[in-house]
Amino acid sequence: MTTRRTGLREQKKQATREALREAALRLALERGPDNVRVDDIAEAAGVSPRTYNNYFSSREQAIVAAVTTERETRVGAAVADQPADVRLADAVIDAIVDQYTAQGDPGRDVLLLITTRPALHDAFVHTATAIEHPLADAIGERLGDADPHTARVLAASVTAAVRVALEQWLQPTPANSGLVVPSGALPQLLRATLAPLAPAFDAAQKRSHRPHK
Structure with a gap:
């Protein structure tokens, strides 16, 4: 009961x-x-x-939450659900890209709100920090590492990389253009900013002696 x-x-x-x-x-x-x-x-x-x-x-937090919709929980779950033999870097990067694009890009009206209101822009970019703790838990579980700092540092690095991608994607548009045109495709931007972290994930996985393909 x-x-x-x-x-x-x-x-x-x-x-x-x-x-x-x-x-x-x-x-x-x-x-x-x-x-x-x-x-x-x-x-x-x-x-x-x-x-x-x-x-x-x-x-602002409530407005942005309508766009992000519990993304932090979904990211951690997506990493945890990957098979154990999948390379950790691939598991994390694929989870981030999938969950940030799973529901499609925000509509034009929503993008207009986000890009033209500094408070909403900042709140949207700041949502990346919410993925850190669930992601650290998922990474730690996959590593099986007794040292909790490794998973937290890796997750914090991912959060920073995601913020960089979002900042690039939501660069202000030219004044009076009347258009909202994100700079580049978000999946490609995410993969580009996350790619430099792959060696750190590989090193952590090697220390954990977990096999991967």
């Missing part, structure tokens, strides 16, 4: 988080993010402002 109650509670929390982020993005697109208050988002989602603050610390 306790397990069932816990499961229902988690489902309710997930539903509330989803309602808040969907309301935040919808209102931002309709009114412009500068004209959306936390109270407006909470009301649209059917919860109190106090409840809103249990999930998000700002309107």
